[in-house]
Amino acid sequence: MKSEAVIRLLADKWEALPELERIIAKNPLLKNWMLSHINTTLDTDDLFNVEKLAISQCPSSGKSLCNEIAASAHKAATSN
Template identity: 45%
Template structure:
């Protein structure tokens, strides 16, 4: 076998070993049921963060849609809670990509537009970077949703 083939094979094995999917925790039926129930009670950033920690491995399908809706409701209806989100992100940086991932095409276009407007016109002092990321993500998601609808 060539040295190059060995290196590629070793690299592929390493990637497979290190990939999140290789270590993904399986979502049991009981956990999925609990996560599905929990989605109805995600009325704060703390609860959304707790759901991520407890049921992140179940974050797909209707559970993911419910979490996305909870994230949108926090941002659209309770924009004044953004400092709480920022503080939680400071404690655990994994929360930010989780929130951004949930700004997706399952959300209402009007909510995505409102997030862009709020991030532009109502960003609180010290949160400019977070607001910019929220705006960018909402804008890209809205564009993606429009392209999918064509």
């Protein structure tokens, strides 16, 4: 269920990524937790959608986070 919540937030609320960046800056462990929930239990279409968003709609301040999200989503999608 946690993985589904993570992918839903990323896929459906991508515009809130700057807020996620601010939260992660205050709690750096959250990033690893979030990335660990981008996994093979999720729908491949959602994973590819999040990868696409991370590549094409990343705010300039979030390049590092977007790269990690895209890599995690790609790895999970291609492992299914």
